[in-house]
Amino acid sequence: MRRVLVVGLFVAVSLLGVSFAECPSADISGNCFVDLEDFATLSAAWLSDDSGSPNWNPACDISDPSDGVIDELDLAVLAADHVSKLLLG
Numbered sequence: 001m002r003r004v005l006v007v008g009l010f011v012a013v014s015l016l017g018v019s020f021a022e023c024p025s026a027d028i029s030g031n032c033f034v035d036l037e038d039f040a041t042l043s044a045a046w047l048s049d050d051s052g053s054p055n056w057n058p059a060c061d062i063s064d065p066s067d068g069v070i071d072e073l074d075l076a077v078l079a080a081d082h083v084s085k086l087l088l089g
């Protein structure tokens with residue numbers, strides 16, 4: 001019984017690690033795809049910043065490093081991840 005639990009835990013942790021590793025950084029919606037849903041969410045937060053903008057969404061601050069502004073740096077990350085998915089499948 002103990003062996004089954006250990007193996008089950010190992011498999012669960014391994015699967016979680018794989019699923020997190022495969023999700024692109026620009027996956028704002030959390031569905032592991034960079035698609036129009038992510039683009040729409042980023043668009044809704046466009047040019048907002050973390051100083052009190054009503055449309056600020058910290059999940060959209062995907063530039064590296066994150067800088068507290070939703071701008072072309074975040075859009076570039078989203079576009080690169082989207083194109084990467086198209087080219088690599």
Ligand SMILES: [Ca+2]
Binds near residue numbers: 068
């Ligand atoms: Ca940013």
